[in-house]
């Protein structure tokens with residue numbers, strides 16, 4: 292087995308290697324003067340089970356292209372099996388044609404990965420479960436809920452209500468409700484533009500409750516900030532936010548700095564920028580053990596879904 296890392300998230304890749312007690316595969320990634328990327332795998336990978344860790348986060352196109360070149364490179368070097376380990380899958384949110392003349396980029400990216408040489412994909416919270424069906428190769432779909440629930444469970448927050456800031460996220464929020472033994476409330480949001488949303492309705496009671504708001508992605512933070520303001524206006528006490536992917540784009544940090552949120556917890560599927568660190572209210576949990584354990588099981592042909600059925604799965 293060999294684990295390689297692209298340039299998007301080397302810290303997570305090396306933490307995964309540490310979990311696996313594996314040495315990181317050697318590769319040279321360079322850029323030609325005209326901006327094109329060049330990758331050479333330095334290890335012999337003929338007949339090897341290869342894993343490439345690369346989040347397709349900002350700069351999205353550059354990181355995506357690097358992943359595709361990596362896959363191509365490994366296939367041409369006669370790797371036995373290649374798994375694209377994509378902790379954050381960019382372009383996932385454009386997953387349907389809900390108006391005329393728009394693309395479905397999630398499907399396009401799935402096609403590109405397969406064409407480039409991926410035999411399998413290992414992802415974390417791919418935005419929607421049905422994205423697995425965009426691939427005609429096996430997809431193992433992990434969830435940051437395993438890591439985030441454990442963190443919030445250890446906080447023993449009393450009178451806890453889990454809030455889904457978006458109707459589309461209820462299934463994920465229900466997972467937290469079960470693992471934390473909390474109540475559920477739902478905010479119905481209206482998206483006014485790409486970076487502006489409005490919390491329109493609240494279903495459930497939040498008065499006098501402590502809140503854990505959960506989402507898969509914080510991008511411009513419009514969703515969680517408007518929902519946080521709504522629950523605070525309706526009498527919520529402390530407000531925590533847990534999300535798998537901290538994209539923090541556009542006005543996100545400015546919005547979060549003004550929002551009535553006590554703590555924002557994300558995972559390391561995307562590296563945290565210095566500006567985000569400076570906000571001081573963001574806690575980052577690592578997915579390395581969860582992803583490392585999934586890689587180990589894929590390599591050994593063991594069940595990955597059983598990761599979700601056991602407690603303390605990767606201690």
Ligand code: R5P
Pocket residue numbers: 384457459460485486488506507508509510511512513514515
């Ligand atoms: C929406 O379907 C997602 O679950 C997130 O709520 C959304 O992508 C977050 O975007 P933003 O932070 O820009 O509001």
